[in-house]
Structures are given as structure tokens and as C-alpha cells.
Amino acid sequence: MVVKAYGTQAATLPLEPMDITRRTVGAHDVQIEILFCGICHSDLHQARSEWAGTLYPCVPGHEIVGRVAEVGAHVTAHKPGDLVGVGCIVDSCRHCAECDEGLENYCDGMVGTYNGQTADPPGHTLGGYSQQVVVHEHYVLKITHPEEQLAAVAPLLCAGITTWSPLRHWGAGPGRKVGIVGIGGLGHMGIKLARALGAHVVAFTTSEGKREDALKLGADEVVVSRDAEAMGAHAQSFDLILNTVAAPHDLDAFLTLLKRDGTMTLVGAPAAPHPSPNVFNFIMRRRSLAGSMIGGIPETQEMLDFCAEHGITADIEMIRAEEIETAYERMLKGDVKYRFVMDIATM
Numbered sequence: 001m002v003v004k005a006y007g008t009q010a011a012t013l014p015l016e017p018m019d020i021t022r023r024t025v026g027a028h029d030v031q032i033e034i035l036f037c038g039i040c041h042s043d044l045h046q047a048r049s050e051w052a053g054t055l056y057p058c059v060p061g062h063e064i065v066g067r068v069a070e071v072g073a074h075v076t077a078h079k080p081g082d083l084v085g086v087g088c089i090v091d092s093c094r095h096c097a098e099c100d101e102g103l104e105n106y107c108d109g110m111v112g113t114y115n116g117q118t119a120d121p122p123g124h125t126l127g128g129y130s131q132q133v134v135v136h137e138h139y140v141l142k143i144t145h146p147e148e149q150l151a152a153v154a155p156l157l158c159a160g161i162t163t164w165s166p167l168r169h170w171g172a173g174p175g176r177k178v179g180i181v182g183i184g185g186l187g188h189m190g191i192k193l194a195r196a197l198g199a200h201v202v203a204f205t206t207s208e209g210k211r212e213d214a215l216k217l218g219a220d221e222v223v224v225s226r227d228a229e230a231m232g233a234h235a236q237s238f239d240l241i242l243n244t245v246a247a248p249h250d251l252d253a254f255l256t257l258l259k260r261d262g263t264m265t266l267v268g269a270p271a272a273p274h275p276s277p278n279v280f281n282f283i284m285r286r287r288s289l290a291g292s293m294i295g296g297i298p299e300t301q302e303m304l305d306f307c308a309e310h311g312i313t314a315d316i317e318m319i320r321a322e323e324i325e326t327a328y329e330r331m332l333k334g335d336v337k338y339r340f341v342m343d344i345a346t347m
């Protein structure tokens with residue numbers, strides 16, 4: 001099946017309309033008519049080969065929501081007409097220890113929704129900036145939010161799960177003080193989810209203009225991280241800090257805000273390394289620096305169900321497909337409140 005998509009042929013070229021081929025629906029496959037796709041900063045890193053290893057043509061997009069168009073003979077969990085989502089994973093080995101635990105995100109055979117190895121043409125996966133996608137049933141999530149919220153659900157499939165998984169793993173909840181660094185797509189979801197889990201939430205931003213928004217999103221306190229005095233007031237007080245910043249920066253400024261045994265988890269994936277942190281900031285209080293990558297399929301469903309139950313969606317700005325390059329440039333300037341979502345009908 002040939003469908004319309006937006007992608008690029010090289011790191012230095014803009015995204016443009018292109019035709020791509022989707023495989024025939026197999027026995028365990030679900031064919032999805034894509035309605036909306038969120039724009040993640042990872043899409044920009046990948047399209048412009050900032051992490052190296054991008055395969056072209058590159059069609060980004062891993063915050064996919066839409067309607068089931070067709071299912072294979074053995075599919076029982078989904079049926080035509082259902083509202084569904086696909087996040088960052090479209091395949092994995094399904095028999096290793098990680099897959100058995102529902103942590104497909106850490107499987108050596110994990111296949112990303114774009115730039116992953118596949119037998120389908122052109123030999124690597126092509127993402128959600130496209131009209132249709134065909135995905136193995138195991139990686140298709142159920143959406144129970146009201147249909148009118150569908151576009152604002154899309155960002156949950158990456159920004160939502162990437163913050164939910166570490167918040168759950170490191171125990172964000174009542175009585176815990178949690179910092180969220182960087183109020184972008186991931187960060188704004190981190191605030192909403194940490195708040196809904198019952199933690200005391202402090203938002204860290206470089207943008208004074210986001211102070212009021214961060215409070216509305218659910219932060220109990222907001223700190224402009226360029227203000228050394230305001231930072232110092234939180235010294236040695238955090239159980240967990242989730243750092244979503246997409247650029248290299250001084251980690252020590254945040255490590256010193258952790259209490260004894262506190263952890264800072266990095267989810268931001270900048271193209272260049274952070275300056276090396278001071279070892280004494282770990283030794284002196286048994287602190288940890290950690291990382292976390294998206295989340296597994298069961299926890300993604302758990303997060304979607306939690307969000308539906310608590311009325312949580314992303315704050316979005318809808319774009320037409322041809323506005324994608326402008327959206328990327330605005331994202332680089334931190335000028336997005338708080339996630340762009342592409343209306344696939346405009347393709």
C-alpha cells in the first residue's frame with residue numbers, strides 16, 4: 001500500500017512530502033489510519049542526524065494516534081474502528097528477559113518506530129508523519145480517552161511514557177519531592193504526571209516566561225535555573241530530579257539539590273555530552289545519576305489508562321504537515337506550549 005508521508009532524504013534537507021510503502025497486513029498485524037502525530041525533539045535529532053546513524057529516507061514520528069482500519073486473522077485485542085496509539089516501539093524479540101518483564105524498550109532486538117531495522121521496504125522503519133501504519137498487535141495501545149481529546153493524547157505515547165516510567169521506577173508519590181528540569185514536551189508531561197502521582201513538584205526552567213504556565217500545569221513551585229540564589233534555596237532537598245533538557249548543561253547545579261541517596265535521572269538526549277560532573281557531588285551524599293529510555297508496552301498502557309482516568313492530556317498546538325520545519329525551528333528556541341501535533345488530514 002502506497003501512502004503519503006513527510007520525510008527527508010538527507011540531514012541537511014528539509015522535510016517534504018513523499019510517498020512510502022506500507023506492508024500488507026499479516027496475521028498478527030493491525031493497520032492504522034493515522035489521525036494525529038506528536039512532534040518529539042527526538043524527531044528533530046534523528047531527521048538531522050544529530051545522534052549519527054540516521055538512515056534515509058527518514059520519516060519521523062512516534063507519537064501516533066488513529067483508528068484501526070484493518071486487522072490480521074489472528075488479532076483479537078483490536079478491531080476496525082477502535083481508537084489506538086503507537087509509541088516508539090514497533091517490534092522486539094518477545095522472548096528475552098526484558099520482553100518477558102514487559103520492558104521491550106530495553107530488548108536488544110527492539111525496533112524503533114522509525115530508523116529501526118525491518119524487512120519491509122526500504123529496510124528501515126518509517127514513522128508516523130504518514131497516513132497509515134501497519135504494526136504487530138503487541139505494540140498497539142488502546143485509547144480510552146474521549147475521541148475529541150485524541151490529538152492531545154498523541155504526546156502521551158512518547159513524552160508521557162518517557163516521564164511516567166522513571167517517575168514510577170524511582171517512586172514519585174506522596175511525601176516525595178520531585179524536580180522536573182526543562183519545561184518542553186517531556187517536562188510539561190512530567191509535571192502533570194508527578195503531580196497526579198501525589199509528589200511535591202518543583203519545575204526548573206531557563207525561561208522566566210514559563211513560570212505561570214508551570215504552576216498551571218501542576219507544579220507546586222517554579223525555579224528559574226539561571227538564578228543561583230533560587231537554586232541554592234533547594235539545596236539537598238530532592239528525592240528525585242527528572243532532567244529532560246535537550247542540550248548539554250551543568251549537571252552539578254542539579255546534583256547538589258539532591259538529598260542523601262537522591263537520584264537524578266537523565267531522559268534528555270543531547271547531541272553532545274554534558275560537561276563531566278564533580279565526583280564529590282556523588283560521594284558526599286551517596287547520590288546517583290541515572291538514565292531511562294521511554295517505557296515498555298504494559299507500562300505504556302498503564303500510563304494511558306491512568307491519564308484517561310485522571311483526565312490528563314498534553315497541552316498542544318496543532319500544525320499542518322507543511323509547517324513541520326517551522327515547528328522544528330520553534331522547538332529549538334523553546335517556543336512551544338507544550339507539544340506540536342501534526343494533523344495528518346492536512347497531508
Ligand code: NAP
Nearest residue numbers: 041042182183184185186205206207246247268269293294
Ligand atoms: P523540547 O520540547 O524541545 O523540550 C526541551 C526543553 O529543555 C526546552 O523546552 C527547554 O525548557 C529546555 N532547554 C533548556 N536549554 C535548552 C537548550 N539549550 N536547548 C534545548 N532545550 C533546552 O524537547 P522534548 O521533546 O521534551 O525532548 C527533550 C529531550 O529528551 C530531547 O533530547 C529528546 O531527544 C529526549 N527524549 C528522550 C527520550 C528517552 O527515552 N530518554 C524520549 C523522548 C525524548 P525550558 O525553557 O523550561 O528551560
Ligand code: ZN
Nearest residue numbers: 040042158159
Ligand atoms: Zn519521542
Ligand code: ZN
Nearest residue numbers: 093096099107
Ligand atoms: Zn526481547
